Amino acid sequence: MVNDWWRGAAIYQIYPRSFMDSNGDGIGDLPGITARLDHVAELGADAIWISPFFRSPMKDFGYDVSDYRSVDPMFGTLDDFDALLARAHALGLRLIIDQVLSHTSDQHAWFTASRASRTNPQADWYVWADPKPDGTPPNNWLSVFGGTAWQWDSRRRQYYLHSFLAEQPDLNFHCPAVRDALLDEVRFWCERGVDGFRFDACNHQFHDAQLRDNPPAGGGAVSTVRADNPYAMQQHLHDKSQPENLLFLERLRRLLDGYGAVALGEVGDENAPPVMARYTERGKRLHLAYSFSLLTSEHSARHLREQVEALDSALAATDGWGCWAVSNHDVPRVASRWNTSGSADTRRDRLWLALLLSLRGSASIYQGEELGLPEAEVPFERLQDPYGLAFWPEFKGRDGCRTPIPWLAGQAHAGFTDGQPWLPVSETHLPLAIDRQAGDPQSMLAFSRALLHWRRGQPLLRTGAIRFLDAPEPLLWFERRDGDRALQAVFNLSDEPAVLALHQPLAAPAGSPFDGARLDGRTLSLPPFGVFFGEPRDAA
Structure with a gap:
């Protein structure tokens, strides 16, 4: 449908x-x-x-x-x-x-109004609570970003809840007006045509x-x-x-x-x-x-x-x-x-x-991901992520996966910008730039394109049921099935060749973007990090 x-x-x-x-x-x-x-x-x-x-x-x-x-x-x-x-x-x-x-x-107009007093029309739009008798937070809840999930506000002389940063106060979904207002915000974008x-x-x-x-x-x-x-x-x-x-x-x-x-x-x-x-x-x-x-x-x-x-x-x-x-x-x-x-x-x-x-x-x-980009190393002085700044050096934050996409290897900042990028473009990403990979039929980008287009013609991979089959480490083996049609997938998760005894003969489907595997009757040989998709020959 x-x-x-x-x-x-x-x-x-x-x-x-x-x-x-x-x-x-x-x-x-x-x-x-x-x-x-x-x-x-x-x-x-x-x-x-x-x-x-x-x-x-x-x-x-x-x-x-x-x-x-x-x-x-x-x-x-x-x-x-x-x-x-x-x-x-x-x-x-x-x-x-x-x-x-x-x-x-905390800069939203709703929060500005809510924190102004305990009696204004939006006073209960956020999660406010009185301190314990000793002045400490209302309970032991913690923030995902570290420390207590409660922030003291001197205007209301109450704590407000923040599951993330203190600058991200939690809305009070127990308040009907909040639920109605949020649905209106969603409706705004629906009417704009988002999918x-x-x-x-x-x-x-x-x-x-x-x-x-x-x-x-x-x-x-x-x-x-x-x-x-x-x-x-x-x-x-x-x-x-x-x-x-x-x-x-x-x-x-x-x-x-x-x-x-x-x-x-x-x-x-x-x-x-x-x-x-x-x-x-x-x-x-x-x-x-x-x-x-x-x-x-x-x-x-x-x-x-x-x-x-x-x-x-x-x-x-x-x-x-x-x-x-x-x-x-x-x-x-x-x-x-x-x-x-x-x-x-x-x-x-x-x-x-x-x-x-x-x-x-x-x-x-x-x-x-379609380029095979590795995690980038971002020096401390260029870090932007508050999560990383809070937990450095044991945790470097999320900036390493957020660096700019490399479009053109030979241009400044890999063609991402004519200015100074908000995070540095990783030197390790330059050989993987899109213009470098686009003309290489052996590149990760070429494979990604071939895989996604092939998958569009494989309805079993989109909606078929899944059932795992027993295989020794480091092999992962499962079947996607819909009625009488089936497609099996085998993944060698190691950097060494591997062999798997199949339950029945398999044949690679037409146009499969995977190569390197060898079939000998019911014996499947996979190269390092090899992938094989096969259709049971008796499940036409």
């Missing part, structure tokens, strides 16, 4: 600050995206997701919104957005925008109204943040993923359905699969939920299988849908994060992209 275009879609994430700068101020912008959209269309993506470009003081680079309906001047104007949307549609690309509903900037939204931190939208303390994490909890962050020391039972959020998501879904817009929700939780299943249940709430499961450093075949099976099992119970990613603007790039040898290897980069695009669910490709 046309309305189900998002099922199995390849969604290309654009981080606007670092994609393309059109005016020489060193910061990427909307006209820059428009000028370079041909690259994404030629790649074979189905849609683009653009990280926040709304008016903001940029304490968290746009995830602190001060006006939901305005484009920040550094990115352009509403007319520039309309031109970008028109160009995307002309190229056959759907456009998804990032929408941050759980919190705003969907990626809702940031959408399970943070409600908090426990009783403000109960979170219990300690215990030995079995798996946090969504680094172990050196105290946030990982709690089970976040009361500060997010509250049941009241489900009813709000149902209202949101009804609004979006009226415009044919899609909802992709970011769901970060210590036990994410059941939350994601509830959030995408049978077409009542989100269309699909974004998974963090493959954004860690662990990447053994056993671990990957466990993560995928856990989510697939949970979603099967609710007829939900997931969206996978192996890189984004918040984690080190996969080309470095899953590189245990320390040396560059295009074969390995191909494998991870092929795996991402083969799992059941939709796929989010982060800009530069």
Whole structure:
């Protein structure tokens, strides 16, 4: 169905600050995206997701919104957005925008009014609470960015909640007027013609109204943040993923359905699969939920299988849908994060992209992943990320995955800008510039294009069921199936050749972009980081 275009879609994430700068101020912008959209269309993506470009003081680079309906001047104007949307549609690309509903900037007019007094009409639009008798915060909740999640405000003589930076106060979703106002902000962009939204931190939208303390994490909890962050020391039972959020998501879904817009929700939780299943249940709430499961450093075949099976099992119970990613603007790039040898290897980069695009669910490709870009080294004096500044040197922050895209290897700043870029262009990225790879049939870019276009003709990879088959480390083996049609995929996750005994003879499908594997009856030989797709010969 046309309305189900998002099922199995390849969604290309654009981080606007670092994609393309059109005016020489060193910061990427909307006209820059428009000028370079041909690259994404030629790649074979189905849609683009653009990280926040709304008016903001940029304490968290746009995830602190001060006006939901305005484009920040550094990115352009509403007319520039309309031109970008028109160009995307002309190229056959759907456009998804990032929408941050759980919190705003402390510079938003709503917060300015709310903090002015305890009796004004917007006094309860944010989460305010009195201190304990000794003056300390109301409870033990922690911020994702470190330290307490409560900030004292001398105007109201109360604390306000901030799950992220102190400059990002949490909205009070228990207030009906807040819910109504946020739906109006979403409606504004629906009427402008967007195809969907990626809702940031959408399970943070409600908090426990009783403000109960979170219990300690215990030995079995798996946090969504680094172990050196105290946030990982709690089970976040009361500060997010509250049941009241489900009813709000149902209202949101009804609004979006009226415009044919899609909802992709970011769901970060210590036990994410059941939350994601509830959030995408049978077409009542989100269309699909974004998974963090493959954004860690662990990447053994056993671990990957466990993560995928856990989510697939949970979603099967609710007829939900997931969206996978192996890189984004918040984690080190996969080309470095899953590189245990320390040396560059295009074969390995191909494998991870092929795996991402083969799992059941939709796929989010982060800009530069199609080039095999490694994590960039950003010196301390050039760091921009408040997360990195807070946890340096144990954690260098997120700037290394946010450096500008290299377009033209021979030009200053790789053709990203005529000015001084907001983050330095990595020297290691210059040989991987788009103009260098575009003419090389053996490049990562050439493979990415071939893979995405081939995948468009493989409906099993977009919507087929998934079933894992037992294989020894370092092999990952699964089957995608729909009725009598099946397609098996085998991945050698190591830098050594591997052999697998198949259950039945397989034949590579026509046009497969993978080479190097050898079939001898039911014996499959794979080269280092080899990938093989095969159709059972008796399942025509």
